[in-house]
Amino acid sequence: MTGDKYHLVELPMGWMVLLGGKYGLKRASLKPTPDEAIEDLGSDLDSAEDDPDAFTGVIECLHRYAEGDMAALDEIELDFSGVTPFFSAAWHACRTIPAGETRSYAWLAVEAGSPLAVRAAGQAMARNRFSLIVPCHRVIASDGGLGGYGGGGLGVKAKLLQMELGEQDR
Template identity: 50%
Template sequence: MIKAELKQKYYQALIEKNSEYEGLFYVGVKTTGVFCRPTCPARKPKFENCEFFETAKEALLASFRPCKRCRPLSHPNHVPETVRMLVEAIEANPEKRWKERDFEYLSIDASTARRQFKKRFGMTFVEYARARRIGMAMKQIREGENVIDAQLSASYESSSGFRDAFSRIMGAAPSQLGNGQVLKAEWLDTRLGPMVAIAGDEALYLLEFVDRKGLEREIERLRQKTKCAIIPGSAGPIRSIAEELHAYFDGKSKEFKTPVHYLGTPFQKSVWDELRSIPAGETRSYAELAAAVGKPSAFRAVAQANGMNQLAIIVPCHRVINSDGGLGGYGGGLTRKQWLINHEKQGN
């Protein structure tokens, strides 16, 4: 039974379409007989016409049917069929340079593809395809092929055009990259909303909720510190963490074995290591964490190191709370922090 004060909080989240509440509740609308997720774009019902549920199953058992607009039985931010088809087409032939007739062949409207890709990835389909082509070119350059060969493979007839496009996406011209690494970025749907994962061939560098404030700055810092290009694509560590996250949210596992790469000072790294030693289902105060790393008076620095963590859930900064029992801060939002703490306590 959901308490009255929690219903008020859920209703406010519904009005604001607050993505932090994805997966935490569903709302049944008595006047229409449908149930929705918190971020549903449909017109909002009055509070007295709402019935709140913790799971979709509860809503179904209460005779509500799933909303056709927000599709509550699918993942948050469900990938449209158009996007899925085009991503698969790019992966089948990543060097292809797309033209209008290619969309016609797939019975896809080019403007629809542009709009849906922009909403999903923050770039148009053409920009996505170009990034993928240049990623292939980057791989060729790293493996020792001539820049001109890579340029032709990426379908650029003009060398200046290739350099400009390459620099815009990669952050450096081909001749300046040498043997520099390329990092891949992929969108992962989770019960608490979408996350972005960035990894190289050997380790995961970043895992964050997409709606985290300052995510763009985090990614830019990552690009600058690693001197790497970041392009759409998958990598072994991303596939690994996707499987582990699935098991985590299903309550089947609380361990993460995907290799990670820290980007921080020795002190920050010591804090992150200590965070990973906190058992799932337990919490520590910032003061306790400072004492554990041998800096008992540095609890503010510990809190700052928590905020600089770029590996959400894996490096569990959500397990650190205030000494008075308050939640403190969390980049992914306090609602998610409370959910993660409660989720990890289950079964302990």
């Protein structure tokens, strides 16, 4: 892929805008409406070209996930360039959480190498550039509460967790 490319995709759980470059997927925003998804990426789309063919493999993985293949998202190559080392470590750790399971922000801080950085772990999830693909919906508060979710609100977070739990029961 030369130059940044983007594409808007409709999924069962909402609309996702994908933005990629030569090193893989740079951003993915999942929102309830196409306008919200596009708005979330803002000026990052200004110099990008709409090219659905650039994301064939990513889109296939997203649809497989929606159809119950919980491991499909692991195949998507992500570009973490320009990200702080802690955020990168937190996002990598988040990707190891099995579908249908949850972990706390405290667990994430430990796995990212900074056990006392629980708030920073929360910020890493809040600023997740890869909605759904870095499954921040699997990270919850230590008291079992859902915490927050920027990918469409707590209702979407609960729906994603329920979908994954349902798939794990099969």
